[in-house]
Amino acid sequence: MTSLLFQLVSVFLLLLAPLLTSCQQLLQPVDCSAIYQQNRTKPSGVYTIYPAGKSSAVKVYFGVLVNPPSRPPQVFQRRMDGTTGFGNPTGEYWLGLDNIYHLSNNRKSELLVNMEDFQGKKVFARYSSFSVGAAGGGFVLSVSGFINGGAGDSLSYHNRMKFSTFDKDQDTWPWNCATSFLGAFWYNSCNYANPNGVYRSGTNSTFSAVGVKWQTWKGRDYSLKSISMKIRPVL
Template sequence: MRGITCCILLVLFEENRIIALDYNSNFTTNVNYEQMRLTNVVWKLPNIRKFQQKRQTICSKMRTKNLLELQVDNTTDFKQNAQQIFLFQDCNALYEAGYLQSDVYPIWIHQLYKFTYVFCDMDVQTLSNTTGWITIQRRINGEINFDRGWQNYVDGFGNVHGEYWIGLEHLHALSNQNTTTDWFGDFVTPPRMRIDFEDQDGITAYAEYRLFKVAGTYEKYRLIAAYLDQATAIPYNVPTPISRNWFSTFDNNSAFSGCPATFHGGWWFSACGESNLNGFYPVMGEKNSPSNIYWYYWYTVNENNTAFKAVSMKFQY
């Protein structure tokens, strides 16, 4: 039974079917239990190369299409579960699998060897006309306090059904998620990142970056790649308001000033910078300013420079 279980998992991994999701349920307790059970097995399998070696040993020449047809005693329950459970690494794969509604879904994070729930935006298309975005930050109503310390920003906080910050550790792992392995080693292609804005006047704009990558804990989650592609929230031929700096909070400041304590929220501050999407949620009638959710160039989008109603940051591979 254990060999059959490992064999199914290994083939699914080799075929890039990575995350637990039940096609016939809305993430019930039973499905969550199966996710945890599968996770415990996956923890024992350290990396892709060893997956492939172990698959060759255990599974011989079996392939996915006939693996689930095995008629072996006491495997009926697992075969049924394996047919229901597929593994997804991002929201775009979910969209292509038929999940067209923007909603909360679980995805598998390779580097952390765990599932995490994210809000998948299935409505916004990229410049290349694909959709399915992993939402990494979301502000919509001010219900969640973003004026928090370092550990909260590392771990993540909020309500994935509403406002939340996914966490710097998740952010680092997700920006390294799209890994290709060949004879010469592992190669990471950072995801696209998109920011969507809506102000209190109902005016919308976006900024889309073709590469967005965040370093790990030892580099204080420094933003090491942020290459602007196209944007309506930034004038042509001006620098992006997002600085490639270390992440800072009021209790772990790597900026060149006391900006995290003055302007609140964790962010990639340089000095005080030209952006802070984690600042205070504005009250009705306020202007866009460093005292709240801030984007320097918003006055070029709306001459009234009206404060924001909603902002969100999203990844796509």
């Protein structure tokens, strides 16, 4: 009798496990794609995700794509008006390197970079493969598979680079690219792209190349009106 009861309990737990996993994913989605898969009628807006488990809750913005509907890309970086800080999911935003690492390593991901100039022209660059390495290795950028949406390829130059900041110089330049160009990024020696640079209005060469830059589109000294970097799982 005890053996039969044990077998019945074991079968019940096996049947229950997928349901519990599904509920966990619904309550603590790892990314915006998980939210979309659970409910495809969700509108664009701010949602909470858990890139590294239940203790890693963070608010993010995703916009639902229509005509036809598809998995929403998730914003991890945005510049749009020069407001201070990067903590507003609907404004200027930076998700954080640890979270980007977890999102891009959960599964194969692609990157979409949207940008706009001060004349209202919009272009994009897309990369079919994107990931960021772990903190111990310096958050190394891996990006490939460029698809041109009018912006040109300013990011491949930064491929395989560690992330540099004012207080952690990990670029290949003799000096600190982050300090010299007033930003933080996967600098090489130094940059073709500087999306976290100083927010300025269009062409300004007073202090060269310190603006929100995508060099293959607008050149070295043009600071963009807006730029956003978005990640999406590749199925």
